[in-house]
Amino acid sequence: MATSQPNASLSRRAGRATARAWRWLLFRNKQFTERLIAAGAPAGLAKGVSACVLLLVVGVLLYAAFWFAAAVLILALGFGFAANAADALEEEDEPPQWRNGLLGFGLYDKDGVRIDPYDPNELE
Secondary structure (H helix, E strand, C coil): CCCCCCCCCHHHHHHHHHHHHHHHHHHHHHHHHHHHHHCCCCHHHHHHHHHHHHHHHHHHHHHHHHHHHHHHHHHHHHHHHHHHHHHHHHCCCCCCEEEEECCEEEEECCCCCECCCCCCCCCC
């Protein structure tokens, strides 16, 4: 028993739309070839011109798709860098503090590492 799926997915709808556009383009290509032949052009020349026009249209579409994808990629990278910079601004480093630590009283950073110069053998 086959189940029906009332709502087609976005990829399925996009595929169907692409197939309709391709069939429309092929139909118009056939019409163009037939009109050239009806106008008195040789059949071989008409098919050659038609194929060149079809390749030109597909090339222009691929060119536009490439630049669209490049723009989307650049925008995504820009948003990624902006988000990273915003996170870096939020993380403010804690200034070093004078306190008692594992190595005695001194200047310690936020990780508990003593950063001031000291000599453990020095007696005060």
